[in-house]
Amino acid sequence: MTKKTCYGWAGKILHLNLATGAAHEETPSGEFYRTNLGGRSLGMHVVMPHFRRQWDDPDMPIVLSAGPLTGTGVPMACTGHITSRSPLTGTVGDDTLTGKFPVTLKRAGYDALVLTGHAPEPTGLIIRDSKIFLINAENLITMETGAVFDSLEEHHELRLAKGADAAICIGPAATHGSLLAAVATDRHHLTGRGGLGLCFAAKNLHFIGVSGSEKIAVHDPEALKRANADIMRLLSASPALMGPYGIRHWGTAAFLDLTHTRRITPTDNFRHTFFALTHKVNAPAMAAQGPFKESGCPDCPVQCIKTLPDGRILPGHDALNHFTALLGNADPDMALDGVAMCFALGLDPVSAGATLACNREISGQGYGRAELSEAVRRMAQGGSLGQGSFRFADECGMPETSMTAKQLELPGFDPRGAVGTGLAYALSTRGGSHSRAFPISHEVLRKPVATDRFTFAGKARIIKLAEDTFAGVESLGVCSLALFAAGLEEYARALRAVTGPVAGKLLTAADVALAGERTCMRERIMNSGNGFHEKDDDLPGRFFSDPGTAGPDQEIPAIDRDDFLKARSAYYAVRGLDGHARPLEEKLASLGLNDDGMTDMDDGGAS
């Protein structure tokens, strides 16, 4: 698209080879944007031709991509996506990119940044309004993430504190080869589950700073105003987002009390589902340390990221659960310190907490403050704990103690009291994650309506549809938390106002859902082509053999294995996969993905 006709999108993708410093700008057509939108969908599109490459192959791209709604003023449209291949799991490796970076990348002139090659020396990248600067980062490679951000402000004139510019960086965990290495963004955000920080280290790239002054053009500002009002009305009506106990006030840490009352709190490495001392470590207990400060994405009305007066981050629900109940820890300071260390070291706190819990079960020894601190530091130095619980438990001869799906540590909702959530964990293309379909939304939060959390009835299709919707929304640059309140119906209206006709036609909710479905199928193609089949779409045996912790009026039975397998088979049928989780040819054809299909895989890079 030409600049003149480009609304919503920046209209350019920057390809940078870090080995040579060679860069070129791609200016995709309207048809390209119409099909691939941006964010997660665009990321998978770029990675697809390379899907068999190893994560550390210099030609395996890392894609940082924004969406057409990112930074347009649409409520909760502040996000982007990182896509590559996961060092931890070997599956597709992707995560939501939050903070100021996605918006600023667009303002710097790019919808996406595609990084390949291995820089000859430790390198940082700064983009200022389409100008590229590669910088020696030798002095930063052992620094903690906070110090890297300090250095970028001090030595490279990036105005991070004022929010005018943005940056992402890796920390010592990535430099030292931990498979749990994450990516820090804007000091208070951490992304890249599955070890995506290590992908940056493999390219010898330690930070990216962006500064941009371009305005993101909107096709019909008046229509956008109306669409935004509809979305804001729904967000305001959402108890989970904006209610007095909602994320707006307590971050996602609010969920800890919800899992407590439903007896689905993963406790003692998922051996129990109830943590009696939740009240000592829940979000209100953390608030006793002083009022929270908002550190969320720019202009987001929800502001899910909170910091305490002393600068420590209020952990999100999964990290909070794993540094408290999962470890049997009722000391809020110890949890806050543990998570703060993960941020400083560039370590995924969810996988880190789960791996520590695995070690606790194996060793039979708990953690005091000093032991926890030391263990986290060792993880970031790449020791055996730093390789994640799957490898660690296997090394110890107790693989059953690794509570993972596809080797990615499970998050903070126990699947025995929310079986659809368990099915979604098992089916997630990136491993143990709830962020692909989030059935907790209807199994617990009652949105859009409540479903029975103890049965699989109807869940296969619900999960497939939710996966498509989430992938679609994440392709627009909208935070998936928005789906607690609004849907594609509302966001498609905003999209039409922002972009106007694209390749001659207005985009619809169905177009976004289709982009989401294509993305999910591409992830399936990538995984299947790399040897992931039905045996990998599974949960740890503990959930099928051991019941959860019952309450006075509440049984939490073990998951019925037969019901689970039937629901998984139903999902395969709905998704268009065969019994071994391989995409069916006819389904690929119907989605226009024949060229991405299994038969062409050998052209897709080294295996």
Place this chain on the structure above:
Amino acid sequence: MKAMTERYAAKLVACGLCDHEEPLVGGLDAHTFWNRENDTRRELLEPLFEPLGINSLLLARPAEPYRTIVDYLAAKNPKAIMPRDCETRTFLHDIPVCANTEHLGSLLAERKAVVVPGLGIAAKGSVSPEECFVYFSSVCFAAFVLFFSEYLHACRHKGPDQPLQTAFDKAVSGMSASRTEAPSLTIGPFEDETALYAAMAEAGRNVVGLGLVDSFFGNISCLHDNTVFISQTGSSLDELEGCIDPCPQDRSTCAGLTASSELSAHEDVYARTPATCILHGHPKFTVILSMDCTDKQCPNREHCHTACTKERKAATLPIVPGEVGTGPTGLCHTLPPALEHSPGAIVHGHGLFATGSKDFNKPFATMLHAENQCRAEYFNRVREALATLKEA
């Protein structure tokens, strides 16, 4: 899934929203299930599941008086019906009219429910047939409010034309008679939480039973031992068992995360008044009168629901602006002050909140009385308008 389709088809009939054997409800998991296997309308709906990316569909003609109302509004608005009540504004946005069933898929792709002249209302869901039930019910409610508002407006201007008058007469004849006697509800104060839960469920069932609210709309709460017990978001007032959240006022837990979106308003009412019980419903004529303002010159004319500054009343209760939830124009800012000096208050285009200091008998009586007063007042205004028109 089959059981779910049957459950919500039966509920539509039980609520009086559909006649017996009218609703067709379908659900799709790996296979499609219908509440009625041999219904020819399946041919229209079945192909829509995949392209729409949904798992539930409903098609049914509403029962009277909704059928007459929806048919009239669809004929008058061949593209879309545009109600202005709070439910529509927040959740439905508008209600497309599908004149050609070939376009049903594309219209349902963009909206939760669509009116199909001759066939009724089609609604979709991505999680459960319950969504279809909710949206169907919302369309009936919104259409009712819009229709009676438009009729009153017509009476004040050129007078209703023949199609409108015919539809009005038929709709009125299809309405159930006013219920004037409030039921005798459990007398408070409630001894313990068990008694409190039972009293809340009882009040909820009766609100629905007397037609003061369609099944989904509304919420109910009780203050007990410094804890607000409130119905969960999206809970049916006639099925509150297991759907009440305790919310301690010391903010020691976030377990009330699933509480009604009006929790903030309820909490502030308890903070400002001696009330210990709050009942909130959407009685239709109360909602209609809350939106009936004749000041054409008002600078806030297009923004009455958020910006009205007039001191207005219906059934002696104050009417305040405010939207659902906690936004800057949320009713949590306007409702609690209004309830400081009144046993009830009406939120513009939305519904009635009524308080009691002991149990739900008084708020129930307030709501029932207000709705009956508003219904009578509505027809008074119609008569006055027609008389004025005749004189002119």
